[in-house]
Structures are given as structure tokens and as C-alpha cells.
Amino acid sequence: MKIRIVGGGPAGLYFATLMKRSDPGHDVAVFERGPRDATWGFGVVFSDRALEFLRADDEATYRLLMPLMETWPNLTIAHSDTRIPIAGNGFAAVGRLELLNALEAQAESLGVRLVFGRGIASLDDPALAGADLVVAANGAFSWVRDENKDKFGTETDLRTNRFIWYGTSKVFDSLSLTFRTTEHGVFCAHHYRYSPRMSTFLVEVTDATWRRAGFADMSEADTIRHCERVFARDLDGEPILSNKSFWRQFPAISNRQWSFGNVVLMGDALRTAHFSIGSGTRLAMEDAIALWKALRDAGSLPEALALYQERRLPPMKKIWDAANVSIRWYEGMDTLMALPAVDFAYSYMTRTGRVDHAEVRRRDPGLAAAYEAAHPELA
Numbered sequence: 233m234k235i236r237i238v239g240g241g242p243a244g245l246y247f248a249t250l251m252k253r254s255d256p257g258h259d260v261a262v263f264e265r266g267p268r269d270a271t272w273g274f275g276v277v278f279s280d281r282a283l284e285f286l287r288a289d290d291e292a293t294y295r296l297l298m299p300l301m302e303t304w305p306n307l308t309i310a311h312s313d314t315r316i317p318i319a320g321n322g323f324a325a326v327g328r329l330e331l332l333n334a335l336e337a338q339a340e341s342l343g344v345r346l347v348f349g350r351g352i353a354s355l356d357d358p359a360l361a362g363a364d365l366v367v368a369a370n371g372a373f374s375w376v377r378d379e380n381k382d383k384f385g386t387e388t389d390l391r392t393n394r395f396i397w398y399g400t401s402k403v404f405d406s407l408s409l410t411f412r413t414t415e416h417g418v419f420c421a422h423h424y425r426y427s428p429r430m431s432t433f434l435v436e437v438t439d440a441t442w443r444r445a446g447f448a449d450m451s452e453a454d455t456i457r458h459c460e461r462v463f464a465r466d467l468d469g470e471p472i473l474s475n476k477s478f479w480r481q482f483p484a485i486s487n488r489q490w491s492f493g494n495v496v497l498m499g500d501a502l503r504t505a506h507f508s509i510g511s512g513t514r515l516a517m518e519d520a521i522a523l524w525k526a527l528r529d530a531g532s533l534p535e536a537l538a539l540y541q542e543r544r545l546p547p548m549k550k551i552w553d554a555a556n557v558s559i560r561w562y563e564g565m566d567t568l569m570a571l572p573a574v575d576f577a578y579s580y581m582t583r584t585g586r587v588d589h590a591e592v593r594r595r596d597p598g599l600a601a602a603y604e605a606a607h608p609e610l611a
Contacts, residue, residue, distance in 0.1 A: 233258050233527075236363040238352045239370030240264025242276075243499030243516035245335040245346075247367060249293070250524040252342040260344045263359060265351035271332055272476045274399035274433075275426025277325045277407065279510035289521055296334055300326045302425050309580055310410040311573035313465070318577060320595025323407045323510060325426040331513075355495065365533065366495045367523075369516075372483060374501035384497065385488030391559050394447070394479045395436040395507075398459070402470035404431050407510075409580070410466050411569060417441030418566045419462045422507065433472055434507065435459050438566055439481075447479060455479075482506055484556055491537040498523060503548070505555040508562060509584075515548060554584040578603045 235251055237244040240262050248260045283301070286294040307321035340346055352359060353375065360366055368376035377384055400423070407424040418441065422434040437445070447455060456472045485504045490497050499516035522544040523536075530536035561568070561583040568579060577599060581587055589610060593600035604610050 233364040234362055235260045235365045235367065236360045237262040237367040237369055238360075238376060239368070239374075239499075239501070240266070240332070240336070240346065240348070241369060241371060241499060241516065242331060242335060242513050243501075243520055244367060244369030245332070245339050246293070246517050247369065247498065247520035247523060248344045249335070249339045249342060250290070250520060251527070252339070252344050254524065254528065256343060261347060261359075262339070262344060263347045263350050263352050266348065268336075268346075268348045269329065269333070271329045273328045273397055274430065274473075274475060275325045275424065276328050276331055276513045277323055277424055277426075277432070277510040278514055279323055281322065283324070285514060285518060293338065296338060297326070297331070300330050300334060302326070302427065304406040306406050308406050308408040309573075309577040310408060310466070311569070311576045312412060314573040316573060316577040316599070317406070318581065318596050318599055321407075323424065325407075325424050325432070327426050327430070330427075364494060365527075367498055368495060368501045369498045370501055372485060372500040372504050374497070376495065377485075377487065377497055377501050380492065380495070383489065383492040387486050387488075389484040391482045391484060391563065392439045393436055393559075393563050394439060394442040394481060395434055396455070396459075396477050396479050397475075398433045398435065398456070398477050399473040399475065400431050400433040400467060400470050401429065401473070402431055402433075402467050403429065410463065411565060411576075412462055413569055414441075414445075414462055416444040418569050419459070420562065420565060421463055421466065423466075433463075433467075435463075436562060438563060441566070442479065452477075482559065484559065486552070490541040494533060496523065496537055496540065503552055505552055506559045508558045509551065509555045511551050511555070515551060518548070519544065554586055557584045572606065574599070574602045574606060 235258060237248055244262050248262050251258050252260045283294050283297055301324040303324040305322045307318045309316045336346060368374050377386055403425045404423050410421045412419050417438060420436045423431055425431045460472050483504055487497060487502060498519045505512050505515055523540045526536045526540035530539050568576060581592055
């Protein structure tokens with residue numbers, strides 16, 4: 233097959249690797265508009281058992297990536313100055329650039345052609361001519377999807393909260409969610425280390441808080457200083473660092489049809505999953521596995537693309553639905569901060585409906601006991 237992939241993120245790179253490894257005769261090229269060794273953002277986080285989802289299908293990639301991971305067994309919820317460690321919630325993280333470099337090297341070692349600094353802006357681009365399959369793996373703001381939204385049945389729900397993706401040289405012990413009440417409203421920081429020297433530090437606020445704080449008219453430097461003041465006790469004097477960081481609203485995107493003709497969606501171009509569940513990169517890589525298997529198992533391209541959606545939709549939708557419920561929990565965080573710290577942490581743990589009291593008790597008997605003490609009807 234002649235395969236052309238638009239977008240050099242984890243989804244596109246990993247799919248290219250799977251296809252080329254399965255048949256070296258495939259002609260596989262990835263087109264990335266940005267330069268090599270450059271990316272936005274800081275760390276990428278994986279929930280639960282990190283890359284265990286890879287082991288059954290791809291031991292080589294598992295062994296390639298696991299040594300790059302920072303791992304920890306617990307989650308920490310900070311309700312102002314009350315810190316509540318929660319057991320049974322392991323996570324792992326890696327620098328986004330380190331992840332991309334590893335996937336790039338693996339793909340190139342197999343003969344995949346990576347073309348950097350080459351933006352593809354149309355399906356009529358000569359670079360795509362004659363392709364048997366065109367994979368749109370070009371992110372949440374995919375032009376392939378947006379220009380063909382009627383064919384894909386695209387739905388976009390732009391959520392109200394504002395967030396900004398920073399880094400910091402403060403190294404944290406675990407994935408932590410720190411909530412602090414200010415005169416403008418509640419500020420939440422999602423923070424975790426992704427290397428021995430660096431952490432992601434994502435700040436989220438409601439739209440009302442964002443407006444009251446005056447961020448719309450604030451410079452980049454003043455925005456950083458404001459966030460450093462809010463989280464001064466958490467940063468311990470270490471700076472907040474920017475990498476093309478700007479305030480955004482999260483677009484909850486879905487598509488009723490995942491392909492048309494020889495064009496198929498993958499990763500964030502296919503659907504976005506809110507960062508609060510730590511599954512975006514995992515979903516993207518699982519998309520790649522699902523499409524590779526569908527092409528392997530089906531007798532023709534149309535059959536393969538239909539099989540890809542049929543098989544992948546049910547497990548993906550479970551996580552996507554949970555992510556959308558999680559979004560709404562954060563949109564109500566100003567009201568939720570009125571809860572006592574234990575109740576607040578318990579509300580966070582059960583926010584998606586996938587974790588009930590029995591599961592809280594299994595994961596963290598201490599949190600369950602503290603909640604039961606405040607709510608004797610559950611004991």
C-alpha cells in the first residue's frame with residue numbers, strides 16, 4: 233500500500249511503524265508541518281498501567297518507551313493547603329519531545345519516510361497523489377476533518393473553562409491536582425513530573441474567574457507572574473515556563489463517520505478526550521493499533537475502514553464519555569470547593585460514575601474510611 237499520513241504526532245508515527253513493520257513493502261510517509269525536534273507543550277501523562285496496553289501487540293515499542301517514563305503509584309488532591317494522597321491511582325509521564333523522538337527513530341529505522349517542515353493543506357496536494365490510504369492524524373484542529381465535517385458528521389462542543397499549558401522546574405512527587413481559592417475564583421493546577429528535572433504545570437479556571445482576573449488583557453509575562461503568585465506555596469520559588477502557551481477552551485470533538493473514500497481520522501483529529509483523565513495519547517496509539525489490525529484482517533480498504541470504526545468505537549466511547557463528565561466536574565469546581573477536603577477528594581474520585589464507593593474502598597481504604605466517618609449512612 234501507498235500510505236500518506238498527515239501529522240507527525242504519536243498517532244501518525246505509531247501507525248506508520250505498525251504498517252511498515254508488518255510489511256516492509258508498504259510505501260509509508262509522514263508529513264509534519266513543524267520542524268524536527270520541536271513541539272508545543274511539555275509532558276504527556278498516561279493513566280493506570282502506563283503502556284501495559286502495548287505489551288500484547290507490540291513488546292518492542294513497550295520496551296522502547298518504558299525506560300523514558302517517570303512513574304508513581306498515587307494521586308494527590310490539594311484542597312487549598314490540605315493535601316490528600318489517594319492510593320491505587322498510578323500514573324506515568326514522559327516529555328512530549330522525548331516521546332516523539334523515540335517514535336520517530338523507530339519509524340525511520342524501519343524505512344518510514346518522515347518529512348518535516350512540509351505542511352499539507354489540501355487533499356489535492358501532490359504529496360498525497362496516488363495514495364491508497366490518507367490518514368489524518370493532524371490533531372484537534374485538523375483541517376482535513378474541518379473541511380469535510382459534513383462527510384465525517386463532526387460535532388464540536390467548545391467548553392467554557394479556560395486552561396493554559398505550562399511547565400516548571402519544580403519536580404513533583406506525584407500527579408497532583410491543586411485547587412486554590414483567590415479573590416477572583418478557584419484556580420486549579422494539574423501538575424506532574426515528566427523528567428527528573430521538569431514538570432508539566434497546567435492551570436485551569438472557569439470563564440468567570442478568567443474574566444475577573446483580567447487575563448484577556450494581560451501580557452504573557454504578567455499572566456505567568458499572576459499564576460506564580462496563586463501557586464507560590466506549591467512552586468517553592470521555582471518559575472513557571474512557557475512554550476507557546478496561551479489560554480484556550482477545550483473542544484470536545486466527535487465524528488459519526490470516521491472515514492470517507494480513502495481518508496480516515498485518527499487521534500485527536502478523530503475525537504478529543506479531556507486532559508483530566510490522562511488518556512489522550514493512549515487513545516491515539518490505540519487508534520493506530522485498531523486501524524492496523526483492521527487493515528490486516530479485512531479483505532479490502534472499505535471493509536477495513538468500516539471494521540476499524542466498528543471495533544474501536546465501543547472501548548473508545550467509554551473513555552470519551554467519562555472524559556466529558558470529568559469536564560463538567562471541573563466547570564463546577566468553584567462551588568465544589570465549599571466541600572470539606574475529604575468530601576472534595578471523594579467527589580473527584582467518583583466524578584465520572586466509573587468509580588463507586590466499593591471501588592474507592594478497594595483502591596484507598598483510608599479515604600473510604602474518612603468519608604464513611606463523615607457520612608455514617610455509608611458505613
